[in-house]
Amino acid sequence: EYNFEPLILTSAITDYYAKDENLYEEIVEKNIKVFRTSGKDKVISKGSSVSAGRSEKFRKFLSKASQVFLSPDTKILWKKTAIAKAEEIIVSEKPDIIFATAPPYTDFLIGNYLSLKYSIPLVIDYRDAWVDCPYNFYPTPLHRIYNEKLERKILINSSAVVTINEEIKGIILKRYKEIPSEKIRIISQGYDEEDFEKSGIKEKTDGKFRITYSGSFFNFMTPEFFLKGLRKAIDKRPEIESGTEALFVGIFPPEYNDLIKKLNLENIVTLKGYVNHKECIEFIKSSDALWFMIGESKWSYMISTGKLYEYIGSGKPILACIPEGTAKNLLKQYGNSLICSPQDVEAISDNIIKLFEQYQTGAITEGNRDFRKKFSRKKLTSELAELLNEILLLPG
Numbered sequence: 001e002y003n004f005e006p007l008i009l010t011s012a013i014t015d016y017y018a019k020d021e022n023l024y025e026e027i028v029e030k031n032i033k034v035f036r037t038s039g040k041d042k043v044i045s046k047g048s049s050v051s052a053g054r055s056e057k058f059r060k061f062l063s064k065a066s067q068v069f070l071s072p073d074t075k076i077l078w079k080k081t082a083i084a085k086a087e088e089i090i091v092s093e094k095p096d097i098i099f100a101t102a103p104p105y106t107d108f109l110i111g112n113y114l115s116l117k118y119s120i121p122l123v124i125d126y127r128d129a130w131v132d133c134p135y136n137f138y139p140t141p142l143h144r145i146y147n148e149k150l151e152r153k154i155l156i157n158s159s160a161v162v163t164i165n166e167e168i169k170g171i172i173l174k175r176y177k178e179i180p181s182e183k184i185r186i187i188s189q190g191y192d193e194e195d196f197e198k199s200g201i202k203e204k205t206d207g208k209f210r211i212t213y214s215g216s217f218f219n220f221m222t223p224e225f226f227l228k229g230l231r232k233a234i235d236k237r238p239e240i241e242s243g244t245e246a247l248f249v250g251i252f253p254p255e256y257n258d259l260i261k262k263l264n265l266e267n268i269v270t271l272k273g274y275v276n277h278k279e280c281i282e283f284i285k286s287s288d289a290l291w292f293m294i295g296e297s298k299w300s301y302m303i304s305t306g307k308l309y310e311y312i313g314s315g316k317p318i319l320a321c322i323p324e325g326t327a328k329n330l331l332k333q334y335g336n337s338l339i340c341s342p343q344d345v346e347a348i349s350d351n352i353i354k355l356f357e358q359y360q361t362g363a364i365t366e367g368n369r370d371f372r373k374k375f376s377r378k379k380l381t382s383e384l385a386e387l388l389n390e391i392l393l394l395p396g
Contacts, residue, residue, distance in 0.1 A: 002385035005033075007093055009086055011078060012038045022276040033093075037078065037085045072130070072147050075106035082110050090118055097159075097388055101125040103133070105150075112154045121159040121391050127189075129168045131175070134220075134299035148175070155179050159391050162187050162384070165326045167302035187383050189306045190375040191313030195281045202279070202286040205245060209359040211319065211352070212247040212287035214280055215307045220295030223248070223256055226321065229348025231263040233356070236349060240356050245270055246291075249283045284314050288364055289355045292331075293321040295342050301325030309375050315366040317358070319351050336367035 008027070013036070027034060066074050089095070098120050100111030108124050115122035128135070130151050131144065138144040155161060155176055161184040163169045169184045204210050217223060226246075234241045246265070249272045260269050272283065284290065290311045294303050300323045308327055311318050318337040321344070322328050331337040338354060340347035358364050373379065 002381065004385060004388060007089060007095055008032060008034045009082060009089060010034065010036055011082075012036050022278055035085060035089055037081045071143060072105040072109070072150060073103065075104035076109075079106050079110055082106075083113060086110065086114050090114065090120070095120060096392060097121050097123060099123045099125065099388075101127060102130065103128055105130050105147075108154045109150065112157055115157060121394070122154075122157060123160045123162065123388070123391065124154060124158045125162040126168050126172075127164060129171055129299070129302060132171050132299055132302075134297050134303065152176055158183075159394065160185060160387060162387070164189050165302065165304050167326050171302065185383075185387050187380055187387075188375060189304065189309045190377045190380045191310045192377045193313070195277070195310075196285065196313060199278055199281045199285065202282045204286050208243055208245050209240075209289070209356050210245045210247055210287045211289045211291055211355065212249060212283055213291045213293075214249045214284055214310070215305070216251045217253050217256075220297050220300070221293060222295060223252070223293075224259060225343050225345055226291055226293065226348060227256070227259055227263055227265060227269075228345045230268070230352060231265060232345055232349035233352040234268075237353055237356070240353070241268055243360075244268055244356060247272060247283065247287065249280055250274055281310070284310065284316070287314075287316060288359050289317040289319060290314065291319045291321070292327075293342055294323060294325075294327055296323050303327060304330060312367060312372055312375060315369070315372060317355060317364060317367075319348070319355060321348060334367050334371055336365055 070076050098111045098115050100107040100122065102108050102125070108130075111122050111124065114120065130136075131147050136147075138147070155172065156178065161172070161179075163172070163184060163186055165188060166186060169181075169186055172184060173179060173181055213223070213226075215221075230246055246268055247270045251274050252271050260266060275283070292308060292311055294300050294305075302325060304326045308330065312330075312334050315336070318331060318334070320327070320331050320337050320339045321342045322331070322339065323342060328339060331339060338351040340351060355364075
């Protein structure tokens with residue numbers, strides 16, 4: 001549609017803690033070329049899969065341990081193989097632009113090497129900040145300095161930089177004074193309108209108010225305060241217990257099962273586990289309200305997850321337990337949201353009661369349609385295509 005033919009370079013099909021194989025099928029249906037660094041392409045089954053999960057504490061330990069020895073991330077071990085495969089693609093396909101998206105930040109290193117060697121313009125795409133990513137761990141100042149040097153070098157060489165929000169752009173400009181503001185283009189995350197148009201609706205218990213959380217919990221994301229707020233809401237308004245379903249779609253940390261039992265919420269909480277993206281959208285569409293949270297941390301202000309944009313795309317009321325920052329500013333503009341701090345159990349309980357009452361009285365509202373359309377992936381793709389065309393017109 002925009003006269004660009006994507007060529008995707010990725011790793012061999014490997015085990016991962018969660019897979020959505022339906023997304024791969026969409027790529028195949030559109031005849032997009034996918035190049036893998038090793039291993040034979042497999043026939044992928046429909047649906048989704050999830051491997052046995054480790055505890056969150058153990059996952060954090062492994063993450064920090066790996067960052068002691070592997071920089072900028074564990075995918076640095078893939079760099080040599082990826083470059084070799086990419087060089088084959090460059091010879092056979094002759095791409096006009098290299099587009100590297102991160103994390104993992106090793107992708108930027110690969111793209112930068114190829115750009116310099118073959119004189120192909122490089123566009124780097126930040127899904128998260130690099131040096132200041134809240135999930136990164138630097139065991140020594142030298143680790144941080146090394147990553148800053150890598151980032152500066154790649155920013156200077158790139159033809160354009162894409163970030164998902166103003167906050168990440170601001171961090172880059174503050175640290176690297178030599179990078180001009182106009183070099184960085186903000187193209188936000190978004191949602192696919194077709195996903196909502198083509199998907200069905202999951203059945204729910206008649207008459208019950210359904211509030212749904214879609215996604216996983218990791219690092220400083222936790223269901224603890226929502227669950228405690230739900231318990232307090234029931235204590236204030238006992239009819240909420242029989243008239244509500246709190247649905248969690250995604251990988252739920254097993255360590256919180258005991259909290260559900262302790263709070264006597266077994267009859268109100270439903271854990272659906274990991275599902276494919278299509279089913280996830282169907283659960284969102286079947287919900288009366290959605291719950292969203294970002295935990296407190298030094299860098300929480302710049303987090304705006306992809307899930308938030310799908311929530312906005314649904315038009316559903318959103319109970320947002322979030323700190324100050326880009327997500328809060330976005331939801332204020334969306335309008336159809338109740339916002340409180342992540343650990344304010346009292347406010348969470350009051351907001352649950354408000355949403356329950358709105359449902360009972362038929363007063364559930366829909367988010368601003370014009371605002372939602374700003375984040376349509378079709379619109380965002382046109383913005384990216386415009387940027388790529390500008391780069392192709394640059395001299396040299």
